[in-house]
Amino acid sequence: MDYPHKKATTNLPVIEPILERWSPLAFDPKPVEEEKILTMFEAARWAPSSYNEQPWRFIYAQKGDKNREVLESLLAEGNSWAKNAGVLVISFAHKTFELNGHPNHHYLHDLGAASAYLVAQLPSLGLVGHQMSGYDAESANEVLGVPPDYGPGSMIAVGYYAGQDGIDAGMKEREDAPRVRKDLHDIVFNGEWKASR
Ligand SMILES: Cc1cc2nc3c(=O)[nH]c(=O)nc-3n(C[C@H](O)[C@H](O)[C@H](O)COP(=O)(O)O)c2cc1C
Secondary structure, eight states, X not given: OOOOOOOOOOSSOOOHHHHHOOOOSOEEOOOOOHHHHHHHHHHHHTOOOGGGOOOEEEEEEETTSTTHHHHHHHBOGGXXXXXXSSEEEEEEEESBOTTTOOBOTTHHHHHHHHHHHHHHHTGGGTOEEEEEOOBOHHHHXXXXXXXXXXXXXXXXXXXXXXXXXXXXXXXXXXXXXXXXXXXXXXXXXXXXXXXXO
């Protein structure tokens, strides 16, 4: 199916990938082409980072891949819809600088930037993505052999949109809900901090 347009309704015109990206629940289990998978990681790779440290790391698994079932088993019950996603990604970031071992206080900031680049690439590939904090991050590091100086980021379901046929009423209600954001003047202040309403 074509890219599902649950487009953002912005007050000012913004670039197309931002308009088009959204977080659906209904994933089609069909596999995602390897080149598309690599392309989304290529986008993440080009995110900016403090001292160009590039602290982000990603593990991914399609259905049938090593540890795919392990990743599925880490999902919180409320995120079990993500088991249908063609690709499950789990992200980590290096908490210390490679050069000197000093703490990198921006490791999660930079991982967030890379994740945002990754999901922003998806619409042009005809894919959808949904980031999740609802998974067992502690066990993820353990079972996937992640070194202790890498902190967990998120799990990201990536794949083809299934459309709304066959999804249960609860999921449909969530998918139909309007996409909302805080007002610009509640998050952006000119010159000094202002309490929001
Ligand atoms: C770090 C992070 C964690 C999230 N965790 C979950 C989650 O566990 N389950 C879920 O259904 N959605 C999760 N979301 C999705 C958000 O609810 C969603 O991005 C937000 O409602 C805005 O909707 P949109 O992405 O369609 O614009 C998460 C998003 C982010 C960025």
